[in-house]
Amino acid sequence: MSKRMWFSCGLLATALALAGCTLPCHKGYEKALENGVQCELPTPCRNRVHLFMVHGLTPSTHTGLNALRLQLGENGFAKVGIGEFYHAWWVKSEIECIRKNDPDARFVLLGYDYGAGVALSLARDLTAKGAAVDAVVLLDPKGCAPEPCGVHTLLITNGMCTERVPHSARVMVPDATHFTLPAHPTTVAAVADLLRNIAERHCEPEIEEVPVWSYPNAPEPHSVAPVRGTPPEWNFLADRAGPTRAIGTQTATRPVAKPPAVATTAPVPVSPVPVATKR
Template identity: 25%
Template sequence: MNVRARLIGAVAALLAATNSPRAGAADPAPTAAPPASPMYVYVLDGLNPLGSAGANRLGERLRDAGFPSTRVGGWYQVRAFEREIRATHAADPTARFAVIGYSAGAYQARAVANRLVQDGVPVAVVGYIGGDYLRNTTQTRVVGAGQVVNVVGNGYLPTGRNLLFNGTEVTGAWNVRLRGTRHINLPTHPATFTTLSEALAVAP
């Protein structure tokens, strides 16, 4: 064998040794993704004593979609929900919260979300459903919240339907306008559930 052939063989052997796995070496174990922090969802109904608008059905669908800690109450229960949120946050600072309001509940959701954010309680999602009288203000945008969802349809009939008040586009929010959908049908509209569940799923 000439010198050139021996040299080529030596180089090939060196490359093979370099590229072959070391004895006993193992691939690094994949790093498991950290578990998501728990999400607590609070839905505030409007002036709807018989529940005919379907806020409870919306809550059931959210629980079935993977958010078991979803509670539904009247707009007047906002202070009780707020106390519960603050207590949960004190016990578990990693917990995340979503506050969703329908009709009159939308204004209570906006108010409590702003109070919580100002006090350092993480609000991952703020949801407005049929907030016909909301305006595109700093308070409505809830600066510091993870995501604002704003679903509107036809305005509330007793206040002129679409003549004067039928919601607004909120800067930075996930705005969904369901044209032709009655105010009372907004909580049970498929697009309302889809939008909210998607926002909750990707919430920071």
Template identity: 35%
Template sequence: MNRLTCGLLLIAFVLVPGCTTCSYRAGDQCLVPESCPEYPADQRAKVYAIIFRGFDPFHLTHVEKLREELNQHGFAKVYCVDFYHEAFIEKEIKRILCEDPDARFVVVGYSLGAGVAQNLVTRVTACSVPVDALVEIAPVYLPFTGTGPDLSRVGRHLIIANSYTQPACHTRAEVLNLSGAGFLTEPSNPVTVQMLRDILMASAEHVPPSSNDAHPTVPLVDNPAPLPGQNFEIPR
């Protein structure tokens, strides 16, 4: 590896902003019942979608746009992460499931992130983590040895791409060909968005309904914080 290659890799990793959480606008959008009337917000809030970008340090692809589209459909917990966050995401998934046994997960891999998503799903499903779907968008695989990842425990395996040749290890996968779609815009393609929305809806169906009100209360809105002096009784 020459100096120029090392320099470019260093610049790329310095400029990468790191793990991106769900959109700050998602909360208000997802509490609106009209955004997803089929399931209340408390059920949708237990569905986690993890999207691996692949190698995209300058965010030229439409992965973030896909996240925003899913937010508008009523799903707030959509996370965009980079492929080298795989170990961290695995720990977070196990932590979330430990704290909330009703949590459900959907893992998405775009471009080089597809192989990372496969490896993650293989490990977490072996630990009985409920992954309802693995979705690969325009997958690009690095050479590997062995028989490939074990995806037998994942609920659904979907591959979305403009042109795709199905490897032998993906015989269970559904393949959706997007004719005429650009590589950079495949994540935000209307067909991709609709498929992901339907998958998240199916995942929310597995979440047991809460006995509380369908629309959760928002702190400091339904019960505003008292103003100074209001939390003391004035003696008579």
């Protein structure tokens, strides 16, 4: 590259910086929306999917991706960041930081215009380092090498794109221009469906934890041993055989008559008494 070209690129970068377009949007992550009509997945599942978008050279491409980011937020996906095509180092550092804090996080890269080549290159580098990328989205790509990145690639174009980019799926939006393509309803629906499918595949229901209340002066809990037998002082409550008495009285036993003895001698014969008769 000649000195004149380097000087032109420096002027362009300075102009973009003064326009406020070089700031990465990791600080622009919005709070996740609550479950709505279009948000059937739980919020933790949707927040697990991170989308990093890279725009092209002109500020107008940043405007289109920012409109797409807002539309995805209305669909419940708020973990969306925007960077420029020379912010590949920022995307790598952000993904490494997120992986340390959340090993189950999922990542999707989106490249628009000349940012498509950056997204494909990032996908290859991250996959080689063991950071799995679930998908790559290309919006009217320019300057892409005809080499597959090794992950699912979704190509969204209005049909005017002449780049031959390897892709897994393709969505045509013929009624959109190059600059209105990112915020087109068809584009928003395609990207939202892709993020939703990734979130559904890696969504696990969270186990609700029972809160344990602790008090500084509370005694420590201990297991209560089962009571074996009754203490002697409570024996008066037990059933006892024999007569019962009222409280404060004494029990007297009545004498019981003995049964008559059975005769053991033979019976004595009785002679009949003569009866006198009148003559």
